C-alpha cells in the first residue's frame with residue numbers, strides 16, 4: 001500500500017536514538033524526507049547518513065534542545081530554508097526521570113519540574129513555533145508519542161502520566177482548532193515496547209522485565225517496528241479521517257473496552 005507521503009517533509013523530535021530514530025527510518029522508508037532534531041549533533045549526523053543511504057531521501061540533522069526557544073527557532077528557520085515548509089511532525093521526547101517511584105514518594109519538586117520540561121514544555125515549544133508551517137500547506141499530520149499510562153495510570157509512572165495527559169489535552173485542543181486546515185493531530189500511547197538500545201540501563205530488573213511480558217494477552221514485549229508502523233500509518237494519506245485520537249500500542253495490556 002502506498003501511504004502517500006513520498007516527498008513530504010517530516011520533522012521527528014528526539015530522534016538521535018531509540019524510538020525517534022526508528023520512527024524517522026520508518027517514515028523515510030515510505031519516501032518522506034526527514035528532519036532529525038535532538039541535542040547530540042554527532043549521533044544525528046550518523047542517523048541522517050544511515051537514512052540517506054538506506055532510503056534515498058533527504059535527511060537534515062539539526063542539533064538543539066526542544067525546551068530552548070532559540071534552538072527551536074533555529075530549527076524552524078532551517079526547515080523553511082531547506083524544505084520550504086513542513087507536512088508531518090512526530091513529537092517524541094526524552095523519558096521521565098529515573099528511577100521510577102510511587103506517587104507518594106515523588107516529593108522532590110526538581111523531578112516534577114524535569115518531567116514537565118522533558119515531556120510537556122518541549123512539545124509546547126516545538127508546536128508553538130512549527131504549527132504555522134504545517135497549517136500553511138493545507139495538509140498535515142501531527143503525532144505525539146505519549147504513554148499508555150494516560151489511559152490507565154500505571155504504578156510508579158505518575159511523572160509520566162501527569163504530563164503526558166497534558167500533552168494529550170494539548171493535542172486534542174490543536175486537533176479541534178486546525179482540522180479545517182487539513183491537519184490531523186493524534187497521539188500514539190505506547191507501553192511495553194522493547195528498547196534494545198538501552199539494555200543494561202533500563203528502569204527494570206531482569207525479573208521485572210520478564211514479568212512485564214506477562215502483562216499482555218500476547219505474552220511478549222512490542223517491537224520498535226510495531227510502534228513506528230502505527231506512527232507511520234497515522235502520518236499517511238489513508239489516516240486522514242483520524243484526528244483527536246489516542247491510539248494505544250501496548251499489546252492489550254490496558255484490558256479496557258475503549
Ligand SMILES: NC(=O)c1ccc[n+]([C@@H]2O[C@H](COP(=O)([O-])OP(=O)(O)OC[C@H]3O[C@@H](n4cnc5c(N)ncnc54)[C@H](OP(=O)(O)O)[C@@H]3O)[C@@H](O)[C@H]2O)c1
Nearest residue numbers: 014016017018019038039040065066093094095191192193
Ligand atoms: N518503550 C516504551 O514502552 C515506552 C512507553 C511509554 C512511553 N515511552 C516514551 O517514548 C519516548 C522514547 O523512548 P526511548 O526509549 O526511545 O528514549 P531514549 O532512548 O531515552 O531516547 C530519547 C531521545 O530523546 C532525545 N532528547 C532527550 N532530551 C532532549 C531534548 N531536551 N531535546 C531534544 N531531544 C532530546 C535524546 O537525544 P539527545 O540526548 O541527543 O538529545 C534521544 O534521542 C520516551 O519519552 C519514553 O518515555 C516509551
